Amino acid sequence: MALNSALIRSIRSCFVKTNPACSIIASRNFASGSDGSPKEGWLSKLLHVKRVEPATESHSRALANKQVVYEMQVHNIKPDRMGDYIKLSEHHLRRVHDNPNMPCKLFGSWSTAFGPQDQAVHIWAYDGYKSVKEMSELLWKDEEYLDYKKQRGSMLINRSNQLLLPFNFWPEPEIHSPGNLYELRSYYLRPGTLIEWGNNWARGIKYRQSQNEAIAGLFAQIGELYVVHHLWAYKDLESRRQIRESAWQKPGWDDLVAYTVPLIRKMDSKIMIPIPCSPLQ
Numbered sequence: 001m002a003l004n005s006a007l008i009r010s011i012r013s014c015f016v017k018t019n020p021a022c023s024i025i026a027s028r029n030f031a032s033g034s035d036g037s038p039k040e041g042w043l044s045k046l047l048h049v050k051r052v053e054p055a056t057e058s059h060s061r062a063l064a065n066k067q068v069v070y071e072m073q074v075h076n077i078k079p080d081r082m083g084d085y086i087k088l089s090e091h092h093l094r095r096v097h098d099n100p101n102m103p104c105k106l107f108g109s110w111s112t113a114f115g116p117q118d119q120a121v122h123i124w125a126y127d128g129y130k131s132v133k134e135m136s137e138l139l140w141k142d143e144e145y146l147d148y149k150k151q152r153g154s155m156l157i158n159r160s161n162q163l164l165l166p167f168n169f170w171p172e173p174e175i176h177s178p179g180n181l182y183e184l185r186s187y188y189l190r191p192g193t194l195i196e197w198g199n200n201w202a203r204g205i206k207y208r209q210s211q212n213e214a215i216a217g218l219f220a221q222i223g224e225l226y227v228v229h230h231l232w233a234y235k236d237l238e239s240r241r242q243i244r245e246s247a248w249q250k251p252g253w254d255d256l257v258a259y260t261v262p263l264i265r266k267m268d269s270k271i272m273i274p275i276p277c278s279p280l281q
Contacts, residue, residue: 103131108280115270162223169202170217178281204256
């Protein structure tokens with residue numbers, strides 16, 4: 001529904017009564033247009049109720065056009081075993097990644113620095129669901145893997161995984177020189193809003209490519225559903241701040257934020273450091 005003048009005055013009044021400083025925000029975001037009608041700013045966009053359109057095809061068909069399937073594995077590790085875990089896992093990760101008979105490749109592997117602590121994240125790339133099944137069958141017959149899994153089990157608190165598809169509008173990741181940190185931003189959407197999320201980001205991803213920081217945009221197919229992951233690469237936390245702030249200077253970025261924030265139930269972010277065997281450094 002549109003914001004009429006009476007509603008705008010009511011909202012503005014509530015803001016000012018709660019916090020007088022908000023009168024500045026209210027004035028900026030509920031300003032009038034040249035014809036006297038309300039001019040929509042980012043705050044009014046957030047308050048604008050949009051009807052969720054019914055889907056006409058599956059999310060995987062509408063949003064992904066690539067054969068590749070990703071598996072994200074998250075391992076929560078006992079605090080005193082992180083060093084042992086990385087040393088043990090590196091051998092297994094390299095062995096699988098370098099084996100031409102294994103139908104998957106390691107996309108990236110990290111340990112967390114900020115956000116959840118004592119956590120490792122591994123992302124594998126498969127050539128379709130057939131390769132996922134084939135890989136699972138191979139591992140259960142692999143004695144070296146079974147021994148690794150047994151040793152790893154003594155180091156873990158718990159683990160989980162998801163099967164994900166890549167958004168068709170997301171650019172292919174650029175080759176980055178070593179020394180980056182990575183941010184994994186996870187968005188838990190309201191059911192029924194994934195298409196709307198994809199449509200908005202398809203128009204808005206161009207605002208976040210100034211330093212080739214966009215690495216992957218993925219959405220869940222198996223595991224917790226209506227979950228989206230965006231993976232970004234930065235030289236350091238300061239460059240992250242500068243890149244994110246510069247996006248607000250680009251016309252259209254505020255629209256993307258305004259129209260996607262209402263779709264989110266919750267979100268989280270983690271800063272990750274590549275482990276030595278990770279292809280993404």
